[in-house]
Amino acid sequence: MPYGLILLIAALGLLGARLLHLQAVYGLPWLMIAVATVASVWGLWPGVGAAVLALLAFLALYLPEIQGEGWVYHALIPSLILGLSTYIAQDVGASLRRAHRRAKALARALRLQVEVLERLPSAQSRSEVLRFLPEFLAGQGEAHISLWEETESGLRRVAGYPEDLPETIPASGIVGRALREGKPVYVPDVRLEPDYIPPPGVEAQSELALPLFERGEVTLVLNLERLRPLSPEEVEGFVRLARAVSAYLDQLADRKEREVLAALARAMASGRDAAEVAQKALGLLLQALELEAGTFWMAQGARMRALATWGVEDPALLEVAARGLPYGEGLAWRVYLENRPLFTERYAELPNTVPALVGLDWRTFVAHPVPLLGAQRSRLVLVLGQREARRWRRAEKELLAAAARAVGLGMERALESERYLRINRLFQTALLADLEAAYRQVLEEAVELVPGAEAGSLLVLEEGRYAFRAAVGYDLEALARVRFSLEGMLSWYGRGLEEALKNRPRLLSVQEVPLAEVSHRTAPPEVMDTAGRVREIQANLCLPIAHRGQVVAFLNLDNLHDPLAFGEDSLAVAGLLAGPLAVLLHEVQSRRLLEEAALTNPLTGLPNRRAFERFFAEELARAQRYGHPLALLVMDLVGFKGINDRLGHQAGDQALVQVARALERERRNGDRIFRWGGDEFAALLPHTGREGARAAAQRYARAIGGLEVGGFRLGVNIGVAVYPEDGTDLDELLRRADDRMYRAKAEGIPVLADEGHP
Template sequence: MRNTMRTLFILLGALVGLAGTYLVHLGDRYGLPWLMIAVATLASLYGLGWGLLSAAAAWGLDWLLNPNGHLGFAAAILLISVLIADLIGKDLRRTYRRQQEVTTQLALLVAALEELSSFHGREAILRVLPELLGRYGEGHVSVWQPQPEGLKLLSAVGLDARTPTLLPDSGVVGRCALEGRLCYLPDVRQDPTYIAAPQSGIRSELALPLKERGQVVAVLNLERSHPFNKRELEGLERFARAVSLQLSQLSERAELQFLNQLSASLDSASTLSGVAERALALLVQALGMDQGWLWMQQGSRMVAVAGFGGMDEVEEIPYGQGLVWQVYATGRPIYAQNYRDIPQALSRFRGAIGGVVVHPVPLPNQERPRIVLSLYQDSPRRWRESEQDLLAAACRTLGLALEGVLAAQQRDVLIALLREAAEAQAETVYENLLQAAVRMVPGAEAGSLLAREGSRFRFKALLGYDASLKALSFSETEQLRWYSGALQDWQRGEPRILSTNHTDLKQLSGEGLGEAGRVKEIAANLALPVVYRGEVLAILYLDNLHDPAAFAEDSLHVARFFAAPIAALLHEVRYRGLLEQAAATDPLTGLSNRRAFDQRLEEELKRAQRYGQPVSLLVMDLSGFKQINDRLGHAKGDEALVQVAQVLRASKRDGDTLFRWGGDEFAALLPHTDLAGAVAAAQRYAEAIEKIRIEDLELGVNIGVAAYPGDADDSDMLLRQADERMYRAKRCGVSVLKA
């Protein structure tokens, strides 16, 4: 409009100038220039045709006003003016048209972006685009989203109802999605890959990628009956980039908002399952999934910490099966469009799961992710990079929350152990301590605890191993060999890791443990010497029977955390044991007393009943002791009792327990021994006692033997049977009455 008004003013001025020259009677000389101005203006603005037409009109006007003038000269001058003005005006007209196109495109871009700014979600923006562009002059506009099976129509304007809603990856739209760049067909008839729509009259097709953080999330497709010019292509490409920028900004803003929401929600949870449940609920909703699980490695199992949305029957996954263990082994997430296409997929879920992601949850000091997140949906899914970025950030946030909860859990376990130890029996303390260590130290699935007894170490608790190992004992030298570390580390209580990847554990252990030790099965071993005031009180061994790389720096970190409290706990148990031993020990002979006998008899009998093994009892009454006591005095009598205790100790087997009941009565418990073996042991003890001389006086003994299960079913009957046989031996004048 502004250019039109300017042209009218120029023409009006030329006419006024022409009229003025004739009013002052100068028209024959100066009228022609004003006509040249008018003709040149029209030729430069509207082209050669308008210029020639206006030149003819001007010549005619000049002839009417000045019929006696030089009409040929005037025609030549006007023609030359038209030609020169047209040549000059071509560039002006071209520049003007470009400016108009750019202005139109900028108006479209600004108006569209202003409208798009009121939408706050990816889906909303993509759905409104066809309507928006259709409103600004584009006829057939559609938006397509990449899916596992092709490109799915999201929204459209101007398309025929018969247009397919799913396109293959071939064609203009497919190429645009795959290549991530503008694809343009000036003439669709010249391209064999063009997918013709039901409507006719389409000449050109333009596909523009819409990206979110660098990845194509949709394709904007425009179809026309005439080609797009260069300026239109540039403008629409700029528009697509602007939309992509807005999509990226929305995605980043949504990710930040989600992470803030996730962090706030996890901060208020105080348990492992509570943190897991909240994280799963938010992630499943944010990503539009159907269900999710959080798994934690415990030895050879991946145990479900929490689940959301179904599949309640899944509680654990055995070692090496499924994608969870693959992520544990590699530390890298797995994104799959379709679960059934993955070779490692669990067969029972192939038909129930479509799109899936299995993602590691990183914790400090972890070489392998021991916590793994898995999300599933029923239908196939194509994963966007923005979703992968969101999941990576969410798992880092989740890992920080879980780190705090696990640290608190470890403290609670130690507090509970210390509290229970105040009243529990030593055996119970050992068992609870081992179970807690296997549960809390990453990678452990079995273990044992050996405690110091004098100069040797004996198994006090076992998890995953046969109880027969408790009959074995080892020297400190033997334990150092198995520890396979520096002496200063042993004395400092530094934990160490052995793995079959680098060490022959079977050769290192020797033959002492036998089959019960399962040394051939151990893939990795963590040893923790428990040190208190420079002395190794115990050794905690933790084992993994499947994975040579099960233990890592995080395992050592937790073991070190346990070391000092465990040392204090075991010292207290040891000190209390010494007090109990003193209360259960005869002060003269150093043998266990009658109180200890009563307790030990019940324990051995229950153990024998549990494992179907025999146990025998010997009851001993000295003969000749009264004569020593009466003739030589009580000091010599005490000396006789001490010597009896010494020869009994020298004659006993490992595992047998000796007691002094009081006075001149002694007893022995013989585990894993039947009646015949017990009689042989009694004869050995009798021969040893009969060799004792106190000055010129001799000692003798009468021994009664009874065995479970042949002679008795309970402790009272076993004791009564042995006592009766002891008296019968005394009446018969023999040391041992053979049954």
């Protein structure tokens, strides 16, 4: 406003009133206007001075007129009026000045906020926002600007101006207080603040620390230091600015989450199998969270298997990924058991860590469960990490939770597809394998496919009884001696024949029933506790396999560590196996009957020469692969020709049948007896060295020597050859056993197991 013009008009008005000889009362208002103008614009004391001058001017102009009328009285009244005018005008003026200053400050803050909001969208990531904010505020005239985040030892500078500000500061100062309290902290005079941490080379009088929020959590503190105090309006403006930046950080977090989920959906749709889905998910999440490396783990029984790795280059870590994690070792197993994510920046301080990671000083990790439908355990665990320590923000945790759900959906589809492919492949390969191999393949595939399984056994119906025909994790040779009735198996199954015929799997846990006691009802404890390890079993899944109204087999899958290893997902996969396995086992057994007819001597019921050649080749290959011994016995009967010649062929046939029965009675489990033809027999003894072969041959010789047909006593000459001492191929072992059999015949001894030693 033209305050000088107002004063001039007031002066001219006063002079005009005097020149027109108007009374004093007409001159006083002009003086009041002048005094009020000065007081309202320049304050109280300038107004008082103006009032004194106005009173003197009034007395100078009007004293002759009021001198005879009690001039002292007439001078007092104008003094009071001018004084009141001064006080009222300065008070009103002060309010107007304050309002004006506040309006200017707020307008400046609003312009600052608007400009920040206009320029923030150009920052497409959180890191760009953190670079932009200090630079922008420095360009607005702020001297010392810095952004701080919390670390395990204090506060770390993320960005700042000037750049020579300290890299770290303790959390005990003003910035740390704003972080802890989650509200702005303003200190007008830092010299009076005991918590103030003076930066080297920086002079400041006031400090304002503003917390920045992401997803409701303080993640950063914006700190301003000035050489003069901030006005309340400036403080309010910066507080509003911090709220605007926090809102934009929330928007960026939401946008990033949507982008990551969309990228995961595209990647998983293009994944051909579970390993490829896991690999693509790892790459995307490591990039989104700016981490170094990761592994996608899958629990299989008592071991975590690495489905995929990314950024794992150290040989020690590659070895860990190759061998997997044994039960209880590493964060993945902890997440498996607790079914909740685990975030840490102090890995070495946790229990049951992976020694290789501790040795390499890796600090920051997240182990996050990937949910699968129906699983009560976290069978899939995503582990991401980096060497340097860092805090985990809530926005990152929420991003990982959403990503894990999305990855779980993709993994479910991939795993289901893999299961169908593997079941089809099993059907094709098992049909072409021999019976024992088919049983073994069925069980091994079931242990790998059914979530939670680490061991198992397959009991097959043979001649009205159920016998162990395959085992993983147990002593099959000892278990094979045990036979079960249907009633005994149903007692173990516990759900009745009707449910068994529907291929309904059932679960048992040691938390519900004592599994060992249930097993002991139908099986000898001395066998099941040792060979069957039944006291170690924590959870069991039993799947009856029925075909055409008959339960042809029972598949047992076990976990030896976790009572809650099996869940609804395990039942679903087991149910998926039941139908194909029923058809497969039926076909395998039908083929077995046909093969047995072709490989069996119809008179004695023993496998024939053709069967011997097949099984000899298989057992020798197995012995060579696993490095265990194999013994071959070649037998030629003594006295058989006399029976045949004098008593006839019918008596000869009877003699051969008796020999076959005697050999079968003496046969150990796992040994195989064959009729070569005529009066020649052979035996294969897996896992048997020379002394064991000699003892078996002598038992066979005694058993045959005790036979008598029509007054003719039988005998036998047996030659023994042992792999690998006597040979490493079929022909060499046969030749050595045959030579020793003829030498035994020539020397008149029943058994020759070594050169020159009966």
